[in-house]
Amino acid sequence: MSSKWLPPDRRAVKGNFDVAFYQHLKQCSSDVVIRNNLGLVMGSGVVLYSHVTDAFVAEALACNHAITFARDMGFRKVVVEGDSRTIIVKVQKGVLDRSAIGVYVKEIRIMALxxxxxxxxHADRESNLVPHTIARMVSK
Structure with missing residues (x-):
């Protein structure tokens, strides 16, 4: 894993996502930045969610936001990257997930089709800095 952003294959785009979770408000803001193989921003989007129960749900919502945004922009080949190892691993596994975020993981897998x-x-925080910074600015 690199600590700097690495471009996707030239035929794909990379959608980096991050979330800022505010437990006391039960809210989160999700940011997605989609870049091409040259690092040029193809699109960016922020969504504010209410009634969010915990940080894992917030990260799952942000991952779903990333693939929904990429789909809506018309991209067909996408690398989705986020700094929540838990969400990334659960989505990669492809097995039934009975955890509290299982329904979100299932929805992400269905959307991926x-x-x-x-x-x-998975991306470390340093290579995911742009969406990380934007997500934290939204609720300020």
């Missing part, structure tokens, strides 16, 4: 190619990768 809309793409010609999709992969989910």
């Amino acid at each position: 809309n793409f010609d190619y999709i992969s989910f990768q």
